[in-house]
Amino acid sequence: MPELPEVEVILRGLKPHLLNQKIIKTGSSNKKLRYPLETELINTNIVNKTVTSITRRAKYILITFDSKVSLVIHLGMTGNLGFFPQITPKSKHDHFWCKLDNTQELRYNDVRRFGSIRFTPTANIETIETTLLKDLGPEPLGHDFNGNLLKKKSKSKKLAVKNFIMDNRIVVGVGNIYANESLFLAGIKPNRPVNKINKAEWQRLASTIKDVLNHAIECGGSTINDFVNASQQSGYFQMNFKVYGKENSLCSNCDSPIKQIKIGGRASFYCSICQS
Numbered sequence: 001m002p003e004l005p006e007v008e009v010i011l012r013g014l015k016p017h018l019l020n021q022k023i024i025k026t027g028s029s030n031k032k033l034r035y036p037l038e039t040e041l042i043n044t045n046i047v048n049k050t051v052t053s054i055t056r057r058a059k060y061i062l063i064t065f066d067s068k069v070s071l072v073i074h075l076g077m078t079g080n081l082g083f084f085p086q087i088t089p090k091s092k093h094d095h096f097w098c099k100l101d102n103t104q105e106l107r108y109n110d111v112r113r114f115g116s117i118r119f120t121p122t123a124n125i126e127t128i129e130t131t132l133l134k135d136l137g138p139e140p141l142g143h144d145f146n147g148n149l150l151k152k153k154s155k156s157k158k159l160a161v162k163n164f165i166m167d168n169r170i171v172v173g174v175g176n177i178y179a180n181e182s183l184f185l186a187g188i189k190p191n192r193p194v195n196k197i198n199k200a201e202w203q204r205l206a207s208t209i210k211d212v213l214n215h216a217i218e219c220g221g222s223t224i225n226d227f228v229n230a231s232q233q234s235g236y237f238q239m240n241f242k243v244y245g246k247e248n249s250l251c252s253n254c255d256s257p258i259k260q261i262k263i264g265g266r267a268s269f270y271c272s273i274c275q276s
């Protein structure tokens, strides 16, 4: 599943190809994604229109046109957006495409079809925000996200810290991989109840979450299940994993074997010496 760094990498890859470009034609496989594609509506509103901005909120990519409409794209489990020469044959799982006013084509590929492409007038993006993006916490890379916020939001709660930081209402975009890695670097065991974490630890955790996500973005994301960026290049942050997927490997810090437990049904990896 693409997590926040992979979505950010895709977004950064799209920008130079797509910003200020005109769409001349759209098409689709007519297969249902998470929601049916409003092909006619999309076609009428974006053909011969120019892309004016490409932004991200949580794991949603928002592409806005000079016709004051936006596409709100979620990649689901296996979605991806990439650029291809128009003459390249489509792949089996390409479900939506936009021909640009040059030789390139933006294609949405999604093997499992849990992703979505929603259409909305840009003025209604607030409405989308209240439905799709409602109750979302702050962006982890923004100034609003810090140790004080985590401490405040954890008040009188007892859940495991890993579940807490993976809750989108607390902070968006900290998925399973990056939660495991951040907790290792912060020296906090993933199943520690949040009411047992002190202020200094919250500050350390907020800053390791930022560091891990930024480092992953710099590495082009993590390539698990064939993730590639908009130019079909793989990311390599998985080479830097300290604990994720490393059960029984030796800890890079103290040489004890990495342990695996389930927390909230998700695989959780930690070092019992370095994390407490």
Ligand SMILES: [Zn+2]
Pocket (backbone or CB within 6 Å): 251, 252, 253, 254, 255, 256, 271, 272, 273, 274, 275
């Ligand atoms: Zn260790």
